[in-house]
Amino acid sequence: MNSVLVTGGCGYIGSHTVLSLLEKGYKVYVLDSFINSSPLVIKRLLEMHDYIKFKVSENLHFIEGDLRSSKDLEKVFLNAIKDGNEIKAVIHFAGLKSVKDSFKEVITYWDFNLAGTINLLKVMNSFSCRTLIFSSSATIYSYSEEKALKENSLIKPINPYGLTKATIEVFLQDIYSCYPDEWRIVNLRYFNPIGAHVSGKLGEDPIGNPTNIFPLILNVASKEISKLKVYGNNWNTKDGTCIRDYIHVMDLAEGHVAALNFLESNSSRIINLNIGTGIGSSVLELINIFQDVNNIEVPYEISERREGDQENVVADNTKILSTLNWQPKRSVENMCEDGWRWKLLNPKGYK
Numbered sequence: 001m002n003s004v005l006v007t008g009g010c011g012y013i014g015s016h017t018v019l020s021l022l023e024k025g026y027k028v029y030v031l032d033s034f035i036n037s038s039p040l041v042i043k044r045l046l047e048m049h050d051y052i053k054f055k056v057s058e059n060l061h062f063i064e065g066d067l068r069s070s071k072d073l074e075k076v077f078l079n080a081i082k083d084g085n086e087i088k089a090v091i092h093f094a095g096l097k098s099v100k101d102s103f104k105e106v107i108t109y110w111d112f113n114l115a116g117t118i119n120l121l122k123v124m125n126s127f128s129c130r131t132l133i134f135s136s137s138a139t140i141y142s143y144s145e146e147k148a149l150k151e152n153s154l155i156k157p158i159n160p161y162g163l164t165k166a167t168i169e170v171f172l173q174d175i176y177s178c179y180p181d182e183w184r185i186v187n188l189r190y191f192n193p194i195g196a197h198v199s200g201k202l203g204e205d206p207i208g209n210p211t212n213i214f215p216l217i218l219n220v221a222s223k224e225i226s227k228l229k230v231y232g233n234n235w236n237t238k239d240g241t242c243i244r245d246y247i248h249v250m251d252l253a254e255g256h257v258a259a260l261n262f263l264e265s266n267s268s269r270i271i272n273l274n275i276g277t278g279i280g281s282s283v284l285e286l287i288n289i290f291q292d293v294n295n296i297e298v299p300y301e302i303s304e305r306r307e308g309d310q311e312n313v314v315a316d317n318t319k320i321l322s323t324l325n326w327q328p329k330r331s332v333e334n335m336c337e338d339g340w341r342w343k344l345l346n347p348k349g350y351k
């Protein structure tokens with residue numbers, strides 16, 4: 001089985017994807033600096049024998065390092081060659097992801113996201129590794145009246161974070177255009193990943209105060225916060241609250257493996273794929289489902305609309321369904337149950 005480098009493999013989506021790769025027998029090299037994750041993720045993965053039939057200790061390799069350091073990246077590629085596992089592909093998660101922080105720390109965001117990716121591509125190229133899956137985001141799309149966003153919908157991000165992602169896509173497209181016979185690239189545009197692995201051993205453990213809705217719901221349900229703020233109930237939607245396309249993090253993880261299989265069995269190309277369920281749920285629907293399946297209360301209050309929020313962000317996922325051997329299998333109920341199990345078993349995350 002081929003070897004894969006996973007940058008940011010200790011983070012929320014990265015850790016679940018590493019598990020999915022290990023389940024399929026891939027040899028996985030993880031590079032992470034722990035700027036937004038914990039070394040305990042690796043320990044947890046090594047303990048998950050029940051879910052992985054292959055020997056995890058032989059297939060999982062970890063290097064602490066920074067994406068922006070060529071030395072750190074070269075070390076991973078050289079280590080893998082020494083192990084007889086030359087890295088053939090990269091799944092690239094490492095980056096900063098808070099829309100709010102990206103306004104306050106704009107230079108840092110461009111440095112981590114764009115400079116980090118340029119560095120990665122330089123080192124990949126020098127090792128003749130030209131297969132890449134990039135973590136892009138629905139944040140790159142412009143405000144739209146469309147019921148569902150297609151890959152060719154207008155791209156016009158409204159925050160520095162989204163701009164870094166859109167710019168990386170432009171950079172990758174340019175590399176492909178200049179070397180069309182060499183690179184195989186998938187930009188996966190994520191919608192709203194939530195939930196956790198069914199075991200409760202892996203989940204989302206944001207450092208600092210979360211701004212995304214699902215970790216906030218978990219914090220309210222566990223009484224760390226008294227009430228959830230719902231930003232606006234006067235949007236033009238079924239119940240007045242915003243609509244999002246929530247996708248179970250394990251479906252997302254399996255989507256990466258499917259994208260990797262697709263690239264491994266095809267010639268050079270670049271392809272943009274929305275990855276979502278195609279089903280929109282309102283904020284109130286999400287809260288109600290969470291309360292019902294977990295039999296727990298999530299007190300909330302309606303507050304003013306937040307600047308920059310969008311009414312309806314749902315994926316048209318027809319392209320990914322017809323391109324990859326993949327489809328989402330888990331419901332919003334599963335997302336809520338699995339996420340709450342993770343919180344109950346790990347009230348302080350990995351700490």
Ligand SMILES: NC(=O)c1ccc[n+]([C@@H]2O[C@H](COP(=O)([O-])OP(=O)(O)OC[C@H]3O[C@@H](n4cnc5c(N)ncnc54)[C@H](O)[C@@H]3O)[C@@H](O)[C@H]2O)c1
Binds near residue numbers: 007010038065
């Ligand atoms: N979670 C979401 O809702 C979402 C949505 C769309 C896109 N994305 C993108 O998906 C990717 C993964 O998201 P996530 O939710 O798992 O985030 P995360 O913060 O949990 O994971 C990112 C990981 O990358 C590491 N990292 C960051 N900068 C690094 C660097 N310079 N060198 C080495 N390691 C570094 C962090 O320590 C962390 O482990 C990110 O690129 C994010 O922008 C996430």
